[in-house]
Amino acid sequence: MVAERIDGKAFAAELRERIAQQVAALKAEHDLVPGLAVVLVGDDPASQVYVGSKGKQTVAAGMNSYEHRLPAEATQADLLALIGRLNADSAVHGILVQLPLPDHIDETEIINAIAVKKDVDGFTVANTGRLATGQRAMVPCTPLGCLMLLRDRLGDLSGLNAVVIGRSNIVGKPMAALLLADNATVTVAHSRSRDLPAITRAADIVVAAVGRPGMVRGDWVKPGATVIDVGINRTESGLVGDVDYDSVAEVAGAVTPVPGGVGPMTIACLLANTLTACCRANGLPDPEGLTP
Numbered sequence: 175m176v177a178e179r180i181d182g183k184a185f186a187a188e189l190r191e192r193i194a195q196q197v198a199a200l201k202a203e204h205d206l207v208p209g210l211a212v213v214l215v216g217d218d219p220a221s222q223v224y225v226g227s228k229g230k231q232t233v234a235a236g237m238n239s240y241e242h243r244l245p246a247e248a249t250q251a252d253l254l255a256l257i258g259r260l261n262a263d264s265a266v267h268g269i270l271v272q273l274p275l276p277d278h279i280d281e282t283e284i285i286n287a288i289a290v291k292k293d294v295d296g297f298t299v300a301n302t303g304r305l306a307t308g309q310r311a312m313v314p315c316t317p318l319g320c321l322m323l324l325r326d327r328l329g330d331l332s333g334l335n336a337v338v339i340g341r342s343n344i345v346g347k348p349m350a351a352l353l354l355a356d357n358a359t360v361t362v363a364h365s366r367s368r369d370l371p372a373i374t375r376a377a378d379i380v381v382a383a384v385g386r387p388g389m390v391r392g393d394w395v396k397p398g399a400t401v402i403d404v405g406i407n408r409t410e411s412g413l414v415g416d417v418d419y420d421s422v423a424e425v426a427g428a429v430t431p432v433p434g435g436v437g438p439m440t441i442a443c444l445l446a447n448t449l450t451a452c453c454r455a456n457g458l459p460d461p462e463g464l465t466p
């Protein structure tokens with residue numbers, strides 16, 4: 175058996191097309207243009223690439239993009255002042271502070287300074303708590319993108335066994351919260367988990383968000399399972415995920431590639447969240463099909 179290759183790149187392109195149509199309607203009917211501010215501190219090359227493609231795709235969807243690049247030496251006070259200005263700017267509906275931040279910056283304080291309604295990453299403690307308790311939240315982009323791919327392939331997730339490998343605040347934990355809200359039976363594995371291959375072999379859904387190239391292999395996977403690879407690892411042989419694609423594809427029912435899987439969905443969901451934030455800021459209903 176050869177697994178279906180889940181084409182996240184194509185799915186993301188369709189999603190961006192739908193978003194562009196809804197953005198055009200918002201402009202025509204309400205004279206509103208969603209605005210996304212992206213803050214980048216320092217000159218990390220990977221972050222530069224992401225921020226660049228976020229800006230381009232934001233504009234391509236008909237929204238306004240505001241880029242704020244600060245030097246690596248920027249202080250906590252500089253960043254807090256910038257976020258304060260963006261919070262008060264009515265043209266800005268979404269704010270994203272690219273992570274990681276330099277070591278001298280208190281990341282938690284910066285994230286929680288973002289207005290909850292403009293927190294398009296869903297990283298503030300308020301949105302995290304809202305997601306965990308089933309209240310209307312801004313949902314982190316990467317897990318939201320993974321959920322869309324899973325629902326598209328599997329339909330109703332009720333009762334399925336899902337294993338999330340990784341428990342970070344930005345991927346693993348919100349992924350687990352979304353799967354639980356969709357009535358999956360959720361296991362969260364991490365570096366202290368014992369016998370990970372046995373845990374994943376019981377799963378109908380595996381989401382790997384670890385940062386270890388090729389960790390999940392074919393003999394870790396239940397035949398027919400759906401495997402979502404969040405990992406982005408830069409190696410000598412190029413960009414690879416946390417899943418050993420070739421061996422997993424011999425066993426799984428479907429698997430996302432890297433590149434071309436979850437990554438493009440992350441950026442499309444950032445645009446989705448920016449549109450959602452703009453609608454909510456103006457008392458309009460949530461856009462169709464872009465929220466969980």
Ligand SMILES: NC(=O)C1=CN([C@@H]2O[C@H](COP(=O)(O)OP(=O)(O)OC[C@H]3O[C@@H](n4cnc5c(N)ncnc54)[C@H](OP(=O)(O)O)[C@@H]3O)[C@@H](O)[C@H]2O)C=CC1
Pocket residue numbers: 316339340341342343344345346363364365366367370383384385386404405406407436437440
């Ligand atoms: N495609 C996309 O859009 C995105 C991709 N990424 C990528 O996803 C990956 C994960 O990112 P992120 O969540 O931020 O990473 P973190 O480093 O914050 O978290 C990694 C998690 O993996 C766990 N882990 C580490 N080693 C093992 C192991 N041997 N066995 C089991 N679990 C292990 C850690 O466990 P413990 O908690 O015990 O330390 C931790 O919970 C990275 O490759 C990152 O680049 C991230 C964001 C977006």
Ligand SMILES: Nc1nc(=O)c2c([nH]1)NC[C@@H]1CN(c3ccc(C(=O)N[C@@H](CCC(=O)O)C(=O)O)cc3)C=[N+]21
Pocket residue numbers: 223224270271272273274295315316406413432433434435436437438440441
């Ligand atoms: N505040 C914040 N929010 C984030 O969402 C955030 C962040 N900080 N810091 C870094 C991580 C990582 N991340 C990715 C986005 C797109 C791709 C992506 O488009 N990847 C392409 C390949 C890109 C390439 O070739 O490098 C793909 O997988 O096909 C990957 C990773 C968002 N992150």
